[in-house]
Amino acid sequence: MAEKLLELKRVSMAFGGLHVVNELDLHVDEGEIVSVIGPNGAGKTTLFNLITGVYEPTEGDIVFAGRSIKGMDPHKITKLGIARTFQTLRLFLNMTVIENVMAAAFAHTRAGAFRAMLRTPGMRREEGEIRNLAEERLAFFGQRLMGYRWNQPAYSLSYANRRRLEIARATATNPRLLLLDEPAAGMNPTETHEISELIGKLRDEGGYTILVIEHDMLDHGVKISEGSFEYVATDERVVEAYLGTKATATK
Amino acid sequence: MTDAERPTPNVPDSLTEPAGPAVGQDEWVARHAERRLLRGGRLGAVEERLRAAPWWAWLTVFVCLAALLPVGFSSGYVRRVAFDTVLYMLLALGLNVVVGWGGLLDLGYIAFYGLGAYCYALLSSNQFDVHLPTVATVPIVVVVGAVAGWLIGLPSWRLSGDYLAIVTLFFFQIFIVVVTNGDHLFGHNVTGGSNGIGGVDANVRPFNLFGHDLPVAHSGSFNVAYLYVVLAFFAVVFVLLRFVNESRIGRAWRSLREDPLAAELMGMPVNWLKLLAFSFGAAVAALSGTIFAALNAGVFPTTFAFPLLITVYTMVILGGSGSQAGVIVGAIVVNVLLELLRDAGNARYVFYALIVLALFGVYRLSVRLAVVLGGTIALGFVVHGIASAIAKSNVDGPANGENWLIDGLRHWVIVPRDLGPWKQITYVALIGVILLLTLVRGWWRVALLVPTLYLAAFVWENVMLTAPEATRFIILGAILVSVMIARPSGILGERRVEIV
Known part of the structure; x- marks a missing residue:
């Protein structure tokens, strides 16, 4: 079992x-x-x-x-x-599609405010990893959330795509x-x-x-x-x- | 008309034919910017090119221009206004972290500015006979500000929105009360009470950088070194905050602003992030405070009062909260405008320029614009002709603020020698007509606009210019109202959508 x-x-x-x-x-x-x-x-x-x-x-x-x-x-x-989606969508509407997903990587990433201010190599590497992770999670949905859509604000997505984006965001918390x-x-x-x-x-x-x-x-x-x-x-x-x-x- | 007869819209195939596989219905929405660019023609292309310029290019150009300003302007007054503007920009950048990114309504912000100024004064004056070097004082004060921001954030741990605003306002009030009564705090004179810390006895030291004292007044006029110091602070703060905003912390702040519950459930420690935002804002405010105290060689409790809080908020909101470039534009617009409006001659330029610009903004290049402008000018000459035919005393009143513009206007707007009760009547009538304007539409509005504009010019020349001090704030208020109606997210703010 x-x-x-x-x-x-x-x-x-x-x-x-x-x-x-x-x-x-x-x-x-x-x-x-x-x-x-x-x-x-x-x-x-x-x-x-x-x-x-x-x-x-x-x-x-x-x-x-x-x-x-x-x-x-x-x-x-x-x-x-444990990650969840919401019945009534709760996206970060005024952030871009990819930022929505990147934001959810917060819990398993580490670079703090000081490393961000100094843009240390470790912080920049981690930023790259977060971005790759977000792109990979969005790619899970095929063409639906791909390409030029990444830099659109989330509010410009259709209802169905917002639901998909919520799932993508939840999966970005690993x-x-x-x-x-x-x-x-x-x-x-x-x-x-x-x-x-x-x-x-x-x-x-x-x-x-x-x-x-x-x-x-x-x-x-x-x-x-x-x-x-x-x-x-x-x-x-x-x-x-x-x-x-x-x-x-x-x- | 059948489909075949319809003129083909002039759009490239890439827009009519979706690129790649057919996707959802938001294709159209997503391509909005591209279509707008195509419609904009050559001007649109230039706009797009400017938009595409990276932020550091803008910052470099701006800082260079500001640094070159003393070359072109030798007047101490202009330099001092430039300094004040940059200081306001610094304050607005800090407030933008809390309000624009964190979405937290912090009404205690100015308390941290005051805290920074008082800390600087205490650490480099005769008050406690502490004279730390500037390179030590400034970092200490910034850290004190950050810690204070964190601590003040603690009681508001679970608060947001209106509740947070009230609590932070209360802290601001406490700060004011403490510094104005701090001359016998537990038996010691700490803050100098309502007299503040200043004067010869206190001897608050100016900045000392690279082994040079920067005396406040350099051979009698404003020491331009402070402009460079504040510009350097501004540039550093801008870049550091920009970097934070582009990191996971910045994304978390903005998530928190958008939806705190969703942010928490996506693994972001919301309460901790709030404290961090408070802390950053407070640190920037405290840094601004140090330079303010050094420049004025003292601190006085009356500086850190509500009007200053409202001014900084106005800058952030007018410029576009959440956008660094926006709050900078806001600070420039508000401070430069308020300075320009001090002088009746300059105020006249501002007034008429704003009216013409607003008309262009609303009507573009249309028949209506021609009707409004032509009608108003014609109406003016007719009224002026009639009034001067009746009695010469109707048009030869005194003019406030002599310049070339009034020479021309004298043949158009009537300035009676004695206004009598008409001062109050026309003023109230103007407000009434403006309110009426918001109710009517289309050509009615155009028709009503003509006498309204003339009445506005009359009231401006006869009533408002006689009291410039009140007029400046009325004009600023009017600008704020119109910008907020036309662009609720501010001059450079990104359009925000609440619920779709």
């Missing part, structure tokens, strides 16, 4: 009295593509926020590569090897685990198909383990609702969430 890369142990998250995630167990093995599904408001994005350290879970523990990352600063978690939050949201069927192929390619060629919030591209599913699959599948609330309720009179 493959090594557990990420493991959530009975993780709960409550905002005041609102329990968004309740005693969730989840594990992602090295090299897997795992999909999180659930209706709106089920807490899928909250789950991503918990893993990446935006929120600290109220209960339970999160273990990444054998190390607890609960309560760590988000940038440290990213440095350990992650082991890639969290994709609805990568195909707002895409047309062709583009959706392209994105599913891309996710497969990211695992096979890029070597990333992938946790994705999406509905139709998975190795196995993970439940947001607590309990066994059988329990959840017959859980009235799940049925209600997906299929709606019987017409009942309120009051």
Whole structure:
């Protein structure tokens, strides 16, 4: 059996009295593509926020590569090897395409402000490496993000290309685990198909383990609702969430 | 008209046929700059050539021109204005790190400028009988500034936007209170209180470089050596900041400005980067403070007040926050303009030149421009003719600021000997008509513009020139408003898109 890369142990998250995630167990093995599904408001994005350290879970523990990352600063978690994209795109819109990707190499590069001011040979070599890395990451998307586009501001990209750029930016942090939050949201069927192929390619060629919030591209599913699959599948609330309720009179 | 009959637009094939494989729909957007270049013709090509010139070429040309300025101008006043402008440019460069790159609204910036000036004064005066050499003092003060910036940043660790602005403003206020009451700080006279540190007793030493004292006044007029010192500081700071901006730190700062949460999640330590930006800004401000204190042979708390903060912010915003060239242009425009407007004769040139330039900017070379200019000139002569026919006293009032321009204008704009209540009435009417102008469109606007311009010239000659001190700030404010409406990102700022 493959090594557990990420493991959530009975993780709960409550905002005041609102329990968004309740005693969730989840594990992602090295090299897997795992999909999180659930209706709106089920807490899928909250789950991503918990893993990446935006929120600290109220209960339970999160273990990444054998190390607890609960309560760590988000940038440290990213440095350990977890990168994400956002459901609502959060690119650095007024920076160029290549700068967006280069910026994400921050965590695994070292030259500080003083070396930058003096432009030491080491700093310049590292700049070259960052640029090569960014070009390589952008090349992953074929012609989509190539050539003259590199020096265009990110806001000039089309919606689909912005989604691609977000993935490219996330991969520039050199992650082991890639969290994709609805990568195909707002895409047309062709583009959706392209994105599913891309996710497969990211695992096979890029070597990333992938946790994705999406509905139709998975190795196995993970439940947001607590309990066994059988329990959840017959859980009235799940049925209600997906299929709606019987017409009942309120009051 | 069928497609075949349509005239073929004169564009090269490379633009109509996408080069390489067909790609997404943003092809058109991405080629925008190329198309604009083609439309621009010869002038556009020159503009493109200028744009393509590397930043160091611009910097070299600029520094050389500024260094040659004392050759052409022997007046101490002009040299002093040049010095002030470069000092403002230095301050604007520092503020640009915090505001333009880091996106942090730091309203305490001037406190670091003051800190630098006071530190210099304390380290090279009789206040504590410390007289360090300049080459030691300046680095010490820069480090003190950087550390202070870092420390002031700490309480604002998790703050951004308005909250950060309020907290830093509070620190600025504390700084002012401390220095104005610092004459018995724990029983010691540290800052000299409201009298500051200065005068013969304090004996704040001027810069001493390469074994030469640089006395403040050289044979009675401004010592031009300070212009060279501040230019050298400016050039070094410009280059160092440029290098930082082109490194991973600079990219991280700009990411932080664009989206702090995304930056944090892409592995950038946002809080640490904020402190670093504060620190850099504060260090540059402190450096500016040293030269200010040395030049004035003293420091006084009233210098470091809110108007200075607002002036530096105006420079950064007007020029284009985030662009080094932009904030420099901003500093030049604001400071030189404010100086020019001191004198009624110069102010008149500025006023009419700005009006004509603004008209050209809005209407380009069009029929409307001809109508507006011709109409205004004709209206002036008609009004002048009628007024002088009624009574000679309507047109032979005193002129403020004699120069060749007023000689011509006297036949056009009426300057009554006694204005009476019309002073207030015309002033208020001008404001009313300008507001009305923003509401009407098309030819109505053109028609209304003609009397508005004439009224503006009347108010300018009769009301505003009689109070130049107030007028300078009104003109600066008007320029600021118009530039911000026309170019929200500043004169040289890159166009910014918030959400698309």
